[in-house]
Amino acid sequence: xxxxxxxxxxLALLLTGSSxxxxxxxxxxxxxxxxxxxxxxxxxxxxxxxxQWTVVYPRDIVRPLNSADRLERPDPKEGWRxxxxxxxxxxMTFIGFVPPRSGADQPNPPRFVxxxxxx
Numbered sequence: 001x002x003x004x005x006x007x008x009x010x011l012a013l014l015l016t017g018s019s020x021x022x023x024x025x026x027x028x029x030x031x032x033x034x035x036x037x038x039x040x041x042x043x044x045x046x047x048x049x050x051x052q053w054t055v056v057y058p059r060d061i062v063r064p065l066n067s068a069d070r071l072e073r074p075d076p077k078e079g080w081r082x083x084x085x086x087x088x089x090x091x092m093t094f095i096g097f098v099p100p101r102s103g104a105d106q107p108n109p110p111r112f113v114x115x116x117x118x119x
């Protein structure tokens with residue numbers, strides 16, 4: 001019975017693509033900054049409904065766990081995943097792509113900045 005439970009948990013983790021130990025960014029983290037430990041996995045849910053994004057992150061303290069294509073076009077249900085690789089602080093910037101409009105004013109793309117401190 002115990003073996004079946006472990007298999008189901010493992011299968012659930014594979015299907016969701018995230019781990020129970022992921023630090024999930026919340027609204028408060030966007031406002032106040034995120035403090036995590038070295039080696040933590042950060043999951044950033046999409047902050048808006050844009051399908052395409054530009055992501056800028058501090059390469060000296062985090063590395064993406066998503067492929068380059070998934071950084072630009074993340075899974076709407078999962079968002080982005082990063083792993084902390086060194087202690088320090090930096091900003092992760094997520095800019096949504098807004099397609100050009102003909103004959104109308106171009107809206108500003110949504111821009112979200114997450115301050116990250118790795119201890």
